[in-house]
Amino acid sequence: MTAASTIPAAGRSRLVRQSALTTLAAGAAVASGLVLDASIASRFGAGRATDAFFVAARIPLGLLAVVMVAANQVLVPMFSTWMTRKGRLASDRPISLVLITILLGSSALAGAASLVAYPLMRLSAPGLGSDEAHLAASVARVMFPAGPVGGPGRGLPGAAQLPLPPSRSRPA
Amino acid sequence: MNVVMNGVAASAVAVFAGVDIHIVAWAYVAGAAAQLALVAGMAWRGGFRFVPGFALGDADLREVGKLSVLPLAGAGLNPVARVCEQLVVSFLPAGVDHHPQLRLPADFGHRRLGLLPLRDGDAPAEAHPGHRPGRRGRGAARDPARAPDDAGHFLNGSGWDTHNEGQLKQHLLIKELDSAFSTLLTDLERNKLLDTTLVVVATEFGRPPEFDSGGGRGHQSLAFSMVLAGGGLKTGRVIGRTDEIGRTIVEHPVTVPDFHATIHCALGIDPHKNLFAGDRPVPITDHGNPILEIFS
Numbered sequence: 001m002t003a004a005s006t007i008p009a010a011g012r013s014r015l016v017r018q019s020a021l022t023t024l025a026a027g028a029a030v031a032s033g034l035v036l037d038a039s040i041a042s043r044f045g046a047g048r049a050t051d052a053f054f055v056a057a058r059i060p061l062g063l064l065a066v067v068m069v070a071a072n073q074v075l076v077p078m079f080s081t082w083m084t085r086k087g088r089l090a091s092d093r094p095i096s097l098v099l100i101t102i103l104l105g106s107s108a109l110a111g112a113a114s115l116v117a118y119p120l121m122r123l124s125a126p127g128l129g130s131d132e133a134h135l136a137a138s139v140a141r142v143m144f145p146a147g148p149v150g151g152p153g154r155g156l157p158g159a160a161q162l163p164l165p166p167s168r169s170r171p172a
Numbered sequence: 173m174n175v176v177m178n179g180v181a182a183s184a185v186a187v188f189a190g191v192d193i194h195i196v197a198w199a200y201v202a203g204a205a206a207q208l209a210l211v212a213g214m215a216w217r218g219g220f221r222f223v224p225g226f227a228l229g230d231a232d233l234r235e236v237g238k239l240s241v242l243p244l245a246g247a248g249l250n251p252v253a254r255v256c257e258q259l260v261v262s263f264l265p266a267g268v269d270h271h272p273q274l275r276l277p278a279d280f281g282h283r284r285l286g287l288l289p290l291r292d293g294d295a296p297a298e299a300h301p302g303h304r305p306g307r308r309g310r311g312a313a314r315d316p317a318r319a320p321d322d323a324g325h326f327l328n329g330s331g332w333d334t335h336n337e338g339q340l341k342q343h344l345l346i347k348e349l350d351s352a353f354s355t356l357l358t359d360l361e362r363n364k365l366l367d368t369t370l371v372v373v374a375t376e377f378g379r380p381p382e383f384d385s386g387g388g389r390g391h392q393s394l395a396f397s398m399v400l401a402g403g404g405l406k407t408g409r410v411i412g413r414t415d416e417i418g419r420t421i422v423e424h425p426v427t428v429p430d431f432h433a434t435i436h437c438a439l440g441i442d443p444h445k446n447l448f449a450g451d452r453p454v455p456i457t458d459h460g461n462p463i464l465e466i467f468s
């Protein structure tokens with residue numbers, strides 16, 4: 001008996017559907033990132049403003065990438081373990097705690113980074129001129145809140161991808 | 173889920189940007205907010221209910237922490253290492269000598285070489301015996317700083333693009349180059365400028381040993397020769413060797429980046445230096461290494 005044959009037909013189709021959706025979403029994410037880069041390039045071209053923007057975006061987007069990897073590789077197994085031990089309905093609490101932790105941590109980080117935005121830009125891009133560094137710092141102060149806003153958004157899919165029971169079977 | 177953030181951000185850029193780069197940053201934040209809203213809606217629809225409240229001493233929080241430590245350390249190591257690597261690389265100052273084998277003489281820093289104009293009153297040397305240059309050859313030999321102001325007429329009709337019949341009179345070009353080059357070197361030497369003037373005869377490709385279908389020579393990138401003279405270098409030697417028909421290199425290959433690095437080195441410029449386009453390091457040579465023996 002193969003492993004696949006042990007899965008009920010409904011479960012198999014759900015698995016295929018989820019896998020296809022995940023694959024499509026990953027492809028669309030890459031394509032949309034390309035569209036975003038192309039739109040920035042077409043609007044601003046290569047120059048002082050674009051250089052400042054990409055320097056400013058490096059740290060917040062890098063941190064978001066770390067959160068995304070952690071969300072994919074850590075939260076799902078962690079929530080699954082929790083659910084196995086305590087039951088599905090008890091998992092809302094740890095998920096909420098994780099989201100609050102991400103929100104608080106990224107807010108503190110963003111606040112601290114905003115305070116030292118200019119030296120951060122000078123440190124992370126020593127070749128940048130003074131004017132460009134000031135521009136990058138002001139752009140970075142706008143970008144840093146993307147962490148507190150986007151961080152929980154990266155963490156929540158961990159919750160959304162859990163094998164949730166149908167919502168109607170759950171008390172409102 | 174990035175598709176939401178990227179899509180909202182790209183739309184905002186397309187609609188609002190063009191005036192201020194800050195709009196792009198706001199577009200990112202708006203995209204992140206849209207993504208959070210969408211994911212929160214999906215989680216809610218799937219049955220998730222947010223439980224507010226946060227206390228450091230919370231037993232649930234401690235358990236979450238315990239469960240996440242090991243997977244977080246494993247999964248986070250790689251991206252954190254990549255971010256750290258980028259930061260470390262960005263800290264490297266421009267012009268760091270990463271090649272300790274290259275040690276220039278102490279006086280190379282101020283020996284900035286280049287094509288120097290003849291000083292007033294310096295008479296150009298007479299052409300080398302037998303020199304009957306074309307107009308380009310004559311201009312180059314008499315004043316190395318001044319480009320000829322008239323269009324040249326190559327003796328073979330096609331210049332150095334020796335395809336087809338251009339090959340037939342290539343010997344005239346070689347003769348002209350030989351005479352002009354030697355006259356130039358003699359002129360520089362006589363005016364005591366040869367040690368501070370680097371003369372380069374270069375090409376972007378060579379010619380293969382066989383004829384092409386039109387009786388000329390095609391292109392060959394595998395092996396070709398270039399010449400350096402003056403510049404205080406130990407010249408008068410051949411570096412490298414090809415097979416007997418000049419098709420492939422058999423000894424001491426020198427790449428084009430190596431040749432560029434040698435020129436930079438002779439000009440007193442660190443060939444491993446990076447220039448910066450914004451924060452992007454751009455190496456001034458394509459990671460070439462100078463030919464050290466002509467400096468020793």
